Amino acid sequence: MNWIRITPAETIPPREGRTLRLGELSLALFNTGDRFLAVENRCPHSGGPLADGIVGGATVTCPLHNWRVCLESGDVTRPCDSGATSVRTFPVKVQDGIVMLSLDIQ
Amino acid sequence: MRKLIVVGNGMAGVACVEQILKYRHDFEVTIFGDETHVNYNRILLSSVLAGEKSAEEIVLNDIDWYRTNGIQPRLGIRIADINADRREVTGADGSITTFDQLILATGSTAFVPSIPGVDKQNVHVFRTLDDTRALLDKARSGGKVVVIGGGLLGLEAARGLQAQGCDVTVVHLAPTLMERQLDAAGGAYLRRKIENLGVRVLLGKQTQALLGNGRVEGLQFSCGEELEADLVVVAAGIKPNVELGRLAGLEIRRGIVVNDHMETSNPDIFAVGECTEHRGQLFGLVAPLLEQGKVLAATITGNRGPIFSGATPAAKLKIMGVEVFSAGSTDDSEPGVEAIRYEDPALGIYKKLLVKNNRLHGVILVGDSSDDHRYTGWLRAETDLAPHRKHLLFPPPPEDAGLEVANIPDSETVCGCMGVTKGAIIGAIHDHGIGTMSQLKDRTRASTGCGSCGNLCARLLKAVAPEFEEDKQKVLCACVPFPQEKLREIVRSQKLRSVQDVLDIYGDGKGCEICKPALSYIVDMVWCGDHEEDRSARFINDRVHANIQKDGTFSVVPRMRGGVTTPGELRKIADVADKYKVPLVKVTGSQRIDLLGVQKADLPAIWADLGMPSGQAYTKGVRMVKTCVGSQFCRFGTQDAITAGVELETRLENLYTPHKFKMAVVGCPRNCAEATVKDVGLIGQEGSWQVVVGGAAGKGVRKADLLVTVETTELALEACELFFQYYRENANYLERTYDFVERLGIEKIRKETVYAVHDVRHSLLDRLRKAKDKSYDAWLERLAPRASQFVEIQPMETASV
Numbered sequence: 057m058n059w060i061r062i063t064p065a066e067t068i069p070p071r072e073g074r075t076l077r078l079g080e081l082s083l084a085l086f087n088t089g090d091r092f093l094a095v096e097n098r099c100p101h102s103g104g105p106l107a108d109g110i111v112g113g114a115t116v117t118c119p120l121h122n123w124r125v126c127l128e129s130g131d132v133t134r135p136c137d138s139g140a141t142s143v144r145t146f147p148v149k150v151q152d153g154i155v156m157l158s159l160d161i162q
Numbered sequence: 163m164r165k166l167i168v169v170g171n172g173m174a175g176v177a178c179v180e181q182i183l184k185y186r187h188d189f190e191v192t193i194f195g196d197e198t199h200v201n202y203n204r205i206l207l208s209s210v211l212a213g214e215k216s217a218e219e220i221v222l223n224d225i226d227w228y229r230t231n232g233i234q235p236r237l238g239i240r241i242a243d244i245n246a247d248r249r250e251v252t253g254a255d256g257s258i259t260t261f262d263q264l265i266l267a268t269g270s271t272a273f274v275p276s277i278p279g280v281d282k283q284n285v286h287v288f289r290t291l292d293d294t295r296a297l298l299d300k301a302r303s304g305g306k307v308v309v310i311g312g313g314l315l316g317l318e319a320a321r322g323l324q325a326q327g328c329d330v331t332v333v334h335l336a337p338t339l340m341e342r343q344l345d346a347a348g349g350a351y352l353r354r355k356i357e358n359l360g361v362r363v364l365l366g367k368q369t370q371a372l373l374g375n376g377r378v379e380g381l382q383f384s385c386g387e388e389l390e391a392d393l394v395v396v397a398a399g400i401k402p403n404v405e406l407g408r409l410a411g412l413e414i415r416r417g418i419v420v421n422d423h424m425e426t427s428n429p430d431i432f433a434v435g436e437c438t439e440h441r442g443q444l445f446g447l448v449a450p451l452l453e454q455g456k457v458l459a460a461t462i463t464g465n466r467g468p469i470f471s472g473a474t475p476a477a478k479l480k481i482m483g484v485e486v487f488s489a490g491s492t493d494d495s496e497p498g499v500e501a502i503r504y505e506d507p508a509l510g511i512y513k514k515l516l517v518k519n520n521r522l523h524g525v526i527l528v529g530d531s532s533d534d535h536r537y538t539g540w541l542r543a544e545t546d547l548a549p550h551r552k553h554l555l556f557p558p559p560p561e562d563a564g565l566e567v568a569n570i571p572d573s574e575t576v577c578g579c580m581g582v583t584k585g586a587i588i589g590a591i592h593d594h595g596i597g598t599m600s601q602l603k604d605r606t607r608a609s610t611g612c613g614s615c616g617n618l619c620a621r622l623l624k625a626v627a628p629e630f631e632e633d634k635q636k637v638l639c640a641c642v643p644f645p646q647e648k649l650r651e652i653v654r655s656q657k658l659r660s661v662q663d664v665l666d667i668y669g670d671g672k673g674c675e676i677c678k679p680a681l682s683y684i685v686d687m688v689w690c691g692d693h694e695e696d697r698s699a700r701f702i703n704d705r706v707h708a709n710i711q712k713d714g715t716f717s718v719v720p721r722m723r724g725g726v727t728t729p730g731e732l733r734k735i736a737d738v739a740d741k742y743k744v745p746l747v748k749v750t751g752s753q754r755i756d757l758l759g760v761q762k763a764d765l766p767a768i769w770a771d772l773g774m775p776s777g778q779a780y781t782k783g784v785r786m787v788k789t790c791v792g793s794q795f796c797r798f799g800t801q802d803a804i805t806a807g808v809e810l811e812t813r814l815e816n817l818y819t820p821h822k823f824k825m826a827v828v829g830c831p832r833n834c835a836e837a838t839v840k841d842v843g844l845i846g847q848e849g850s851w852q853v854v855v856g857g858a859a860g861k862g863v864r865k866a867d868l869l870v871t872v873e874t875t876e877l878a879l880e881a882c883e884l885f886f887q888y889y890r891e892n893a894n895y896l897e898r899t900y901d902f903v904e905r906l907g908i909e910k911i912r913k914e915t916v917y918a919v920h921d922v923r924h925s926l927l928d929r930l931r932k933a934k935d936k937s938y939d940a941w942l943e944r945l946a947p948r949a950s951q952f953v954e955i956q957p958m959e960t961a962s963v
Contacts, residue, residue, distance in 0.1 A: 061958040067950050071698035076955040085955065105714040108702040110679075112641065113672035119702045119710050122675060154958070 057147065059156040065092070068155075073107040073116065078159065083146060085155065086127055088114055092148045092155050093127040100125075100132060100140035163190045164262040166462070167251055169241045169406060171195025173204055174435025174451040175267025176223055181459030183231055189463075191233045192259065194251070196240035199291050200225055203610070205448060205579050207294050211322025217291055222607075244410040246428055263430050263462060266410075266418060268403035270436040270446075272315075274396050279372030285394045288319040300393050303327030308381055308391040310369055312339040314446075314479060316397035320361050321482040323395070331362040331389065333369060333381065335398075343477050343488035344526055347505070351512040351528040355484045364389075402437045402444060417444050422469035424458035434458050441472055452581030476538050478531055478578045478615075484510075487531035490524035490541050491516055499523055504555045513555050520547050532617070533557055535570050567618075567625045576622070577608040577615045587619065591627050599623060638895075639676040642669035646680065646894040653681075653688045660694035661685060673699065680895035683782065686818055687890050690929050691936025697948065705951060707940040708765055709780035711758065716765060718757040719779035720772050721815065724789040724807035724827070725753025725835075731774060738771050752786045752824065753835075754779070763953050769941040775815070776941040782896070783818045785825075787811040788836070792829030792846065801846025803829035806875050810844070813879065814886055816937035820893040820902075823886070838866050841889075841899040842882050851878035855885050855911070856903030864900045867908040870916045884915040884923060887930040 060078070068074050068087040075097055076083045084097035084107035093114065097107050104120035114127045124134040130142040147158040166182075166189040168175045179191060195201075201223040209215040228235045236253070243252040250260045272287035274280055286297055297319075301307070305328045309320045312334030324330045332339075338349030339356075353363050368384040372394060380390045407418035413427040417439030420426055426433050434454045436445055445451055450472070457470040476489035494501040494516055504513040509529065515537075516524035522540040527533070536557060540547065547554065570576070572585030590596055590606045599620055603609055609616045637643040642665060644652065649664070658664050661681040665673045673681070678699035685693040697705045708716035720735065735755055739747050745759035754777055760768065769776070778785060787810050790796065792803030807827035814823075826837040827844040837843025839859035843866055845852040850873050857866030869885060872878050888911065893902040903911060914922070945952070 060960075063955045063958060067955060069698060069948065072948075072951070074950060074955050076957065078957060102712070103714075108710065108714070110675040110701065111698065112674040112678065113670075115672075115674070117675035120712060124674075 057158045057160050059149070059151075059158050062155045062157050065150050065153050065155055068092070071111045073109065073111060075105065075107045076157075078157075081159070083157070084116070085148070085157070086111055086116065088127065092150055094146040094148045094157055095125065095127055095130055096144040098143065099123055100143060101138070106143070163188055165189070165260060166191045166263045166265065167259060167261040168193045168265045168267055169251065170265075170267030170269055170435065170437075171197065171199075171201055171235070171237065172267060172269045172435065173201065173222070173448060174269065174455055175265065176201040177452050178265065178267065178434050178455030178458050179231075179233065180223075181456050182463055185459060185463040185465060187463045189263075191231075192236060193228070193233060194236045194239050194241050194253070196238070197290055197292065198238040200228070200235070200237070202291060204290075207288070207291065208318035208322045210291070211288070211294050211297060211319065212325035213322075214325070217295075241406060244406050246410045246412075246431065249430065261430075264410075264432070265458065265462070266407055266426075266431065266433040266437060267435045268406055268437040270400040270402045272396065273399040273401045275369075275398055277369055277372060279374065279378070280396065282372055282374050283377040284392060285372060285378050285396065288315060288395050288397055289400070294322075297323065297393075297395065298326070301326040301328050304329060305393055306391050307331070307393045307395065308333055308389060309395045309397055310381075311397035311399065312336070312363065312365070313342070313397065313399065314340065314481065315400070316395070317356065317481045319395045319397055320356075321359075323393075324359070324361055328393070330360075331364060331391075332356070333364045333367050333383075333389070335366070335368055337366045339363065339365070340481075340486070340488075343479075343486065343492070344528070345492050345494070345514065347503075348486075348488075348512050348514065348526045348528045351505075351510060352481065352484060352486060355510050355529065356482055359482055361482070400436065400446060402439070404437060407433065407437070415439050415442075420454075420470075422457075422471065423461045423466055424454055424470060425461065432458055432462060440470060443472060447477060447578065449575055449578045449581040476534070476541075476578075478534055484529060485527070485531040487527040487534045487537075488525070489534075489538055490522065492524055492526060496523075502554055515554055517547060517554075521545070522547060535574060535618075538574065539569075539571065567621050576618055577606075577610075579615075580607040580610060582606050582608040584622065587622055588626050591623065596623070597627050638680055639674060640670075641665065641673045641677045642681070644668065646684070649681070650684055650688060650891075653684050659685060659689055659692075661696045661699040675701070679704075679782075683818055683820060683895045687933070690932035692932075703780035705948070706762060706765055707769075707776055707780065707943070708760065708762075713759075714762075715759045716762055717779070718760050718765070718768055718772075719750065719754050719777040720774035721777040721786070721811075722754045722774075723811040723815075724787050724804050726789075726804060726808060727755075734772055734774070738768055741771065742768055750779070752779070753788050754786060765952060766944045770944065772941075774941075775939040778816065778940070781818065782821050784811075784814045784816070784823050788824075788826040788840070790828045790830075790832075790834035792827075796829060798832060799829035799846070800848050801829045801851065801875070803827045803835070803844075803846060806844060806846075806851075806878065809875075810879055810882055813883065813934070816939060817890075817933055819886075819890055820895050821898045823889075823899070825882070839863065840866065842866075842885060844878050844882070849873060851875065853878055853881040853885070853916075856899045856908070858898065858900040862900075864904075867903055869908070869912060880927070881916050883930055884918075884926055885911070887926045888915045890933075891926075891929075 070087050070089040073084050073086040076085045082097040083094050085094045099118040101123045104118040106116050108119045109116040115124050117124050126133050130145040132138050132140045149156050171193050203220045203222050206220040240254040241251045242254045250258050252258050272289045307323045307328040307330045309316045309332045312332050320330045320332050338346050339352050369381050370384045371382045372378050373380040378394050382388050402417040404414045404418050408414050413419040418433040418437050420433050420438045420440050435451045454470050457468050460468045478487045500517045502515045511529035514526045521544050525537045570584050574584050576584050596602050609619045664681050679701050682699045742764050744757045748756045750756045787807040789803045789807035793799035823841045825842045826835040826840045828835045828837045829846040837845050839857040843854040852871050853869045854866035855869045858864040870881050
């Protein structure tokens, strides 16, 4: 797996998200308080910036219309019958205090 | 325009008119009602009798409904005659009204058997709101009440009068209560439950005479026994009101005969409700009558097609708190019928299924009717029960909680009282974004009758509504399952100063977008700003001090106290708009200027360039004070609105509130800045100020209530401060002042703010000052405390894609 060095872990305070651009991709990188997770920064509902959402556990709520997305699976968990496609998730790890991310397809 | 007359202002007639209004039509509608009341919910009369509801609370269509729909109500006028040839009706007042089409919705009257003495004083029937009021007038605690009739109506009357403290006996002719719906064993279960509630039941008693000298004193039965009574309610059944139908020359049997399209024997006259007879059947429950109304509405508006195919052979009732359900046959003596029973005397639950040829033939449930939908489904579809035999009396354990709800067909009636189907409920949830039970009740009326379907409606709502939330008085959310009032107390008494502490100790440790902002508000308010601020628990607007827009950009609104600005400020705003290529500059409804489409990364620099304070247009907090020109320039101004408005805004700005908080000050009663529809308004008049609170001009319009009238500007400002802090401390998060004022009542608010004793007022103001001292202009934060939140992360190495 190819890992990209992104940023020192302290850039992102606990329970907040930040936007990260890698080439054409806009990602939302989160510190859930006990680990780091990354998803595509685009709510499947109307494209809202997930990085600006409120984080509760491993769930983020889109700031535009309160859709909830699971940061582990990328699935929309509310509304429950949205039929929306999941958002893409990305592997993240922290090594020597640096957040690392991979663009490899999981 | 065609003239449509509806005779009868009860549930069936008005429900039919409601349905007609849904079609394109050219009717000029007049509704005659012999009762003087607007259309009310007859099912709930027993709740009025029991003192649980007021007469106003059971109104279904208030007078505004008639007005806004262009319907002429003629209340208190009984129609005495109909001339079908000349197409006119004659009122008991002698008035003659012509019609093109006529709907008879005359309902039914209480059947009073011809017992000697039935005309004595204190012998009543229980059918209308006036009957109910008469009974309430006579009912006295400890009074001896006898109800003749052990059917639904009689038992409901007994319940109401017992709640009034009367000593109630139900006397019934048949050997079983509700013998039309229940078998002997089911009736016995119901009787036991009712007797446990303190109502005596005498069965198999035929009343021969009512005794007493002028006023009723007792009953004499055919067996010779006598029973003392000072109030008698006759609930021996109902009979359809067919007299007008007869006068109109319609075909009458027991009721006015209607076909499947609700047409009578006269092509211009229709009938609906309890006065009708359809396929030989009469009707007494509401659900089929509402169904009739829908069919008739289609027929009469030229959309003839839908047919009424008779009542569902089911009755689901709640009698004195006991659930009773009955459908199909109750006769187990028929050849080839097997009876399957379950009884739990301790719980008072009785179930009996009749099965014939492996098909459900009848069902009786007493004490627990939660499974009724399965049975009505089986009855209607004549389901082969072979695969279900092991689970006839109890449903199989659900594999999926949503399955039970999913298994109910859309056409199935969920609320029998109001005739609301599952499909209608789901439609309403989707079409109107319904998220709470109270909204669902308001919109569909489901669960506003006996309430026995409330649980099912809640489960439906939970399964279907994308925005499901518990009703407001209930817990904040699943993460911290406490009512907000309790949470405020916990935060205070347990000295919790951060959102995360509350979540860790009293919640799931995680939280969500519902509870986190609410808890943020609560800890800030309780500790007057001396809390541990956790920006991660705030909505994005409160982290970057700007309002997020649909495309992820932000809007910037600088504060202009009282709507007053200067050429210098306007120049700075113009320069900022140019420099940052702001796509849209707009004057807001709040007398300020909005810069829309700003990039998040530009926000801190814009604040610095503007050098103006934040207008807090993005938060649940103090927004602004609108003012009129007032006495400084206006010819009519009596008070200096601008000075007062600027001062009011200065005193309250930068503080959080449960929901946004908008104010206005006007210098005279012409009200140019719309103070009467603001959360707080000051209205100047000669020599005094009126302080008004709880106004709204949003989704709904509400005129603010007068809090107090005071003589000086200082006292007016203080009244605003008192109300403001009282609202901060007592309202639930996301509760606007207009809901808050309605919930508590202005009298209570007045007593606890402006009319409170000195110490109470002083400490309210003291806490407000403390919070104010801790508050500051959010835009002065600039890049602190989180510079990284405004910009994208720059990766330490580039991706080698």
